[in-house]
Amino acid sequence: MIRVEGITAFVAVVESGSVSEAARRLRLSKSVVSERLAELERSLGGVLLHRTTRKLALTQDGAAFLLRATRIVQEIEEATAEMAVRRGTLSGPLRIAAPVTFGRMHLGPALYPFLAEHPEIQLVLDIDDRRVDVSSEGYDAVVRHGPIVDSRLVVWKLSRSRRILVASPAYLDRHGTPKTLADLDGHKGIFYTNRGVADWRFQTPDGAIVVRASQAVGMNNGDMIRDAAIAGLGIALLPAFIAGPAIGEGKLVAIDVGYRPEAEFIYMAHPEGRNPSAKLRAVAQHLRTTFGDPPYWDPAD
Structure with missing residues (x-):
């Protein structure tokens, strides 16, 4: 008989990439997870995972079984949650x-x-x-x-x-405060690299306008972009949830170029x-x- 515990262990191992990580997620010992996998394979009569000292890889049987196993685990979790809701x-x-x-x-x-x-x-x-x-x-x-x-x-x-165009007071003292979209062309920008593009988009009555300032630095974290702007490295387009406190403390200044950035x-x-x-x-x-x-x-x- 196939046991649900073995299916759950198999899905957890595949999703986490290792027996040890699956054991941590399931709050079990590695030996228990390994035994449940072995028992599942014995019940199915086939090998689901190739095991080496460095990695685990799905066999063809494992890849085929994973789709249904994942659905089974999800259905059990959802059924359990629904019962909990019924109990309040x-x-x-x-x-x-x-x-x-x-x-x-x-x-x-x-x-x-x-x-x-x-x-x-x-x-x-x-x-x-x-x-x-x-x-x-x-x-x-x-x-x-x-x-x-x-x-x-x-x-x-x-x-x-809401997103806000910001820079430090020191940067604006050195380079001037842009008043229009065209003024941004002469400034340095600090850009979020996870978006894959170094530009800013603004809403106008005629549609979106894209502005590409010269990139001073690219970063993949909002905290660091804010800190780089505070350090005076350039202008940044930041969400209000990041920039708001720094604006309130006077570390950053909101820049008005006549149009708001595109809504997000x-x-x-x-x-x-x-x-x-x-x-x-x-x-x-x-x-x-x-x-x-x-x-x-x-x-x-």
């Missing part, structure tokens, strides 16, 4: 990925009271600025700032995200074809309510 509680594992700066400044503080209210939820929050593959890396959802182009994801809007949003996205669990829907609604509309971090005009 939310429970079970939940794995979410989010960008570093937003996660540290706003997502974490928003989630802590929710988790205190629902102590049976076992949240794993992975903070990383890279673009994770939600489905293949085993996440229930990802929180992102900016556009999501992956057609395999179902996207929920959590909040608006904070999103939560989950894999297409997977029914979102009750606890994930509850988290999303809690975040919408906590962030507000307009969001609490937006500076007053």
